[in-house]
Amino acid sequence: MAGRDPLAADLAEYCLRLGDDRLVLGHRLSEWCGHAPVLEEELALGNVALDLLDQASLLLEQSARLGGVARSADELAFFREVTGFRNLLLVEQPNGDFAMTIARQYLFDVFDVHLSVALQASADSALASLCERIGKEAAYHLRHSREWMLRLGDGTEESHGRMQRALDELWAFTAEPFEADELTRRLIEARVVVDPQALREPWCEQVRATLAEAGLDAPEASQPMQSGGRRGRHGEALGRMLSEMQSVARAFPGASW
Numbered sequence: 001m002a003g004r005d006p007l008a009a010d011l012a013e014y015c016l017r018l019g020d021d022r023l024v025l026g027h028r029l030s031e032w033c034g035h036a037p038v039l040e041e042e043l044a045l046g047n048v049a050l051d052l053l054d055q056a057s058l059l060l061e062q063s064a065r066l067g068g069v070a071r072s073a074d075e076l077a078f079f080r081e082v083t084g085f086r087n088l089l090l091v092e093q094p095n096g097d098f099a100m101t102i103a104r105q106y107l108f109d110v111f112d113v114h115l116s117v118a119l120q121a122s123a124d125s126a127l128a129s130l131c132e133r134i135g136k137e138a139a140y141h142l143r144h145s146r147e148w149m150l151r152l153g154d155g156t157e158e159s160h161g162r163m164q165r166a167l168d169e170l171w172a173f174t175a176e177p178f179e180a181d182e183l184t185r186r187l188i189e190a191r192v193v194v195d196p197q198a199l200r201e202p203w204c205e206q207v208r209a210t211l212a213e214a215g216l217d218a219p220e221a222s223q224p225m226q227s228g229g230r231r232g233r234h235g236e237a238l239g240r241m242l243s244e245m246q247s248v249a250r251a252f253p254g255a256s257w
């Protein structure tokens with residue numbers, strides 16, 4: 001298209017990545033509906049899930065607009081195959097027990113807070129505005145997940161052991177958020193996004209401080225790390241989740257409610 005911003009396609013992909021993170025994690029949290037350990041937590045997890053799904057809707061709509069195609073957030077959410085998703089591997093990991101869910105949420109929340117705050121200085125006003133809102137909600141999500149990290153880590157022998165096992169299992173997915181590919185580097189040069197590698201040290205410091213307070217051990221940083229989600233390489237668990245999440249929309253394409 002004549003006169004189109006050459007960075008539009010890159011920014012569309014970037015918004016898709018952020019939107020997919022929230023869409024997948026929001027759906028994972030929604031799977032706790034009717035299964036949370038206490039009623040208060042049922043409501044809390046539901047509220048966090050709704051926040052994430054609302055953020056996903058806004059980011060996917062922005063991606064569709066920038067991509068210049070006649071697609072909506074719903075079409076991006078419900079009619080892509082698993083290889084078309086660009087979410088971090090961390091957020092697609094199955095819920096497991098409550099400790100696993102909380103550990104996954106906390107590790108993502110710390111990253112989300114630092115990223116959303118940094119992106120408020122983006123040269124793209126639409127992205128900056130979106131991240132101002134996301135940052136406020138991410139701060140609430142982090143308070144919630146951090147409180148549970150402390151309660152479970154510094155709780156009973158059983159809760160401590162479960163939280164430590166969850167961290168040990170999820171740690172392999174904590175390097176991917178800080179990777180920068182060619183697309184990201186082009187947007188960094190244009191001052192549209194922040195270099196994710198600059199967020200790694202603040203993330204590590206905050207996470208390790210919380211683990212120390214909770215009496216938990218930080219897993220070995222030298223262990224093999226997993227990545228590929230940003231390139232559409234996902235585990236079987238995401239395929240199973242999408243099959244369920246997309247089933248109604250695919251059974252009744254074009255339906256309105």
